[in-house]
Amino acid sequence: xxxxxxxxxxxxxxxxxxxxxxxxxxxxxxxxxxxxxxxxxxxxxxxxxxxxxxxxxxxxxxxxxxxxxxxxxxxxxxxxxxxxxxxxxxxxxxxxxxxxxxxxxxxxxxxxxxxxxxxxxxxxxxx
Numbered sequence: 001x002x003x004x005x006x007x008x009x010x011x012x013x014x015x016x017x018x019x020x021x022x023x024x025x026x027x028x029x030x031x032x033x034x035x036x037x038x039x040x041x042x043x044x045x046x047x048x049x050x051x052x053x054x055x056x057x058x059x060x061x062x063x064x065x066x067x068x069x070x071x072x073x074x075x076x077x078x079x080x081x082x083x084x085x086x087x088x089x090x091x092x093x094x095x096x097x098x099x100x101x102x103x104x105x106x107x108x109x110x111x112x113x114x115x116x117x118x119x120x121x122x123x124x125x126x127x
Contacts, residue, residue, distance in 0.1 A: 002026045011062035013037035016114060022063050029067060033080065033122040034059040035114055049086045049118055053093040056121050061097070069125055071097045076124040079107040082117070090119055 007022035007029065015021060015032065022031045036045040036055035039062065045055035064070055081090060087107060095102075103123070113120050 007063060007067060009062055009066035011039055011066065012059045013039050022067075024067070027127045029064075029069070029073075029125040029127070031060055031063050031123045031125065033078075033114075033120040034063075035117045035120050037115075044115060044117060046117065049089045050093050052117060053090050053119050053121075056119055057094065057097050060121065060123055064125060067125075069127070072099070072101070073125040073127070074098075074103040074123050075126045077103050077105040078122045079105065080113055080120040081107060081109050082113055082119070084109045086118055094121075 002025045005024040006020045007024055008020065012021055012034070016037075019032050022029050024030075034056050036052040037043070037059070038045060038055065039059065045051050061071065064073065077094075079090060079094070081087060091107075
């Protein structure tokens with residue numbers, strides 16, 4: 001069985017349930033779904049879908065940075081949306097965090113997300 005190392009940083013929101021911010025196993029880092037919580041608070045960024053998405057990406061970026069990585073290390077992304085009407089704007093913001101060699105990805109609309117947010121994103125990074 002591959003070794004399992006827990007990743008945690010105060011620069012990203014603490015988990016709101018029985019999970020970790022991220023787990024490293026072998027050459028992969030599995031980043032749990034992030035929402036638009038401001039780290040160290042219970043405050044959500046939700047004035048617009050663009051602002052919400054930027055905060056989600058900042059939270060993921062903080063987890064990556066804690067391991068000396070950046071978005072170029074992402075190989076797989078899953079985006080959960082409260083409705084597909086948000087797809088174009090989320091896609092536009094998401095794309096700003098990558099310069100080339102985009103990761104594999106799926107985007108799905110779901111009935112509900114934690115704290116009634118509009119976007120949640122999880123990622124897998126490769127070392």
